[in-house]
Amino acid sequence: MRILIIPLLFFTTAFLLNFNSAIEIPENFQKSNHTNNWAVLVDTSRFWFNYRHVANVLSIYRSVKRLGIPDSQIILMISDDMACNPRNPRPATIFNNAHEQINVYGDDVEVDYRGYEVSVENFVRLLTGRVPPNTPRSKQLLTDEGSNILIYLTGHGGDGFLKFQDSEEVTSQELADALEQMWQKRRYNEIFFIIDTCQASSMYEKFYSPNILATASSLVGEDSLSHHVDSAIGVYIIDRYTYYVLEFLENVHPNSQRTMSEFLAVCPKSACLSTVGVRRDLFKRDPSKVPITDFFGSVRPVVITTDPIDIVDIPKRKKTVQNKTKVPEKRNYLPQFPMHLVQTT
């Protein structure tokens, strides 16, 4: 029996060693196996004094677009149209800093859900995929098992909820359940969840689905604060957390080697005045080894085709009955005086 066991032991250890070396990745980064990237960016509050929330979400939109996520894979929800607000001294613009350097409204912003379409119901429907029939594909989150999703929420929140539009709120439990349903339906590979509201960390505390990395601008019991006022516009124009996030993202390029742990430490308490919360127990990889472009950038695998079919017999499809009218439309001038309407006796 012993004779048998020894080679078996040897074999298992050899196998284990092999296995270990297969898991360890020699590079600095742990390789992600996602095949596409999506972003869901939501601003939940309306009215002019919440200008900063729209500026927040549009700034993030601008960054992810610059880093390569195509518009077809960004779902942008904005509750109010600040650019066309009558109180906007500079119509058709939205700025995210007092020097008015970058107009984040820009020339190419594709808003998918706007105004009163931004509701809890539509948001949960979007995540779970339970959209009403005939919803256009651009308003659906068409993710699959290989999708990495960036979710960014901003607005006014409290302990355990995020207010949508002044009339309703999404609770942390609802959000956690929606994410679980996404996981069960294999609608994501990994999620990076960012929330910039008061008591923001309460929103991710109830999450229980795997592969989610979450960060929040403040802990429970803390307020998230805004950054600065533009005296020309007359309102606060960006929140502190998002301001520092953007400062960080502006230095990120599609090929840069920045990691998620750098992102998570982007706003120390001295700058944010609130404590940035992080939840990483659901996330399997080590954030210090995950490149930021896994969530903010976009992968699009491209396969070179080298085997075209050399078609010898040229096909001719039997023409199906065409419902084209070949008769040219006859046009002529109407008589200048409608004699045909006049009864002549």
Next chain:
Amino acid sequence: MSKQEPKSEIEESNRMWASASFVGVLIIIGLPLWWKTTEVYRVALPYDKISSFSELPSIITSELTVLANDEQSASEIVGAIQKAFEGEDILKLKIKKTIISDDLHRTLESVADEQDAIEEVGAAFDLTQHNQFYVVQRRPLFQDVWLGGERVMFFRDTKAAPTLIQALKHWVYQTKVLSGARSSVADSARRTRFPPGAAYHVVLSVVHPKPDKLSVDFDAEEAVEDYIGSFVDELSVLHNFTLKSQWLYLLDFDFQAKEIKDKSEWGRHFAVRQERLHLLLTSLEERAATHVSELPTLNLALYAAPCHAAPLIIHDQRGQPVQSPVQAFMSPKWGGVVLASPGQAECQAPQPRWRPNVRVVMGTFISQLRKLLGIADTPSIPGGFLEPLRSVTPRRWEVDSLLRLRTVEQLTSAERTLQSLAQLLGEISNIVINDEVGASINSAVDSIQEASEVMSQGHLVEAYRVSLKAHTAAETAFMEPSLLALLYFPDDQKYAIYIPLFLPIMFPVILSLKNLFLWFRGKTVQKEKTE
């Protein structure tokens, strides 16, 4: 005193009966009624059937007929094939062996061409049936094994058995891709092909950045109709297709291509780095409006390179030019792009006019479409000869293989969807299951069972159809918009509603319970005493 006593006793008993009736209405009728009416509505679901899906046999039976010259080689080949396919968990081969009739034998030995030989076999056997395959011995063969577009494979003699088995596994039945459809982690073929569905939308966009400098003669509509139309006609048993074509002018995309001198007619080419190709897809998407259709869209794009940037050659990551007759690339689950460049002669004409080679362009698109729709690549096998495709029509056994693949894929997906739905209903207690959702769950469960039965009987087309039904029903059940009817209702809000409603009534009722209880006991004690 003595007069008042019975009166107060009557009063007392009236009062007690009154409070007893309150208790009766509130606790005995009210509470169960409240419980019943606030219950989450759920249709009874076949949980036991859903949980037993894993025990359901998922075997596809396929018929294989071995035709050999003599009894001995026939049984030798059959034995080898049987042994090789023993370990397959999805595919089960029903092997029949037949001795070739003398007539057929003579003709098979005498005809020179394999195509003629196939016609001879076709005259004797019905080759048009799905899920049937013939392995035929033919001595005058240059290779061990020969496979063409029909459901027939030739082999030379019994020595060719290992090659024959390789060819059956990797070409005809594609067992690896088939088991990849069931695995939880997507393999490369599954990452490439579109997810299963009843219908697809195919759009060919001709991208023409400089219409003022070059005119392009390309009848996109006819090309789509003839080439892609003929191709998808062959797959009509699987999916419905809608075909469209469009022109996109003035699409401004900078390849950042580097000019490199070479020995071609131009004396140069522009090197496009592979890493930049995906950016073209992004800029195409902005203009192509591919998501107007509700169906998943397969995008095909012909990029007509302008004269000042022609010819475009793709360079791979190592900086080497791609060795291929055509410059083209494909993005998994998205579509394919062909970069076509005009020749020097066309560009230097006073009025530059260029006619792209439709045959080559469309041949590339068909090759990409095949992969995107799930027709797997065929690896080369030493000793085996696979007749290269010369037309847009897929090989007959490829369609069978695709049917098998999609059936397994749809069935697996439907089973998983229902299982996760059942698990979710357990985890999240306030999901409403209304009658429609219940009906589609039931229909999906029935279809899954039916499909698995039909599959094991070997009726492939029927199995595909039923599995598609199961897949669609399961998806509708999971994605039904009404599943959201009752959003989460937190406990503290429940208290906030029910306490003001119930507390003022329940408080005196519950307090009176004690009195009531004592009174009833006292009464019985009194009765006992008087007796």
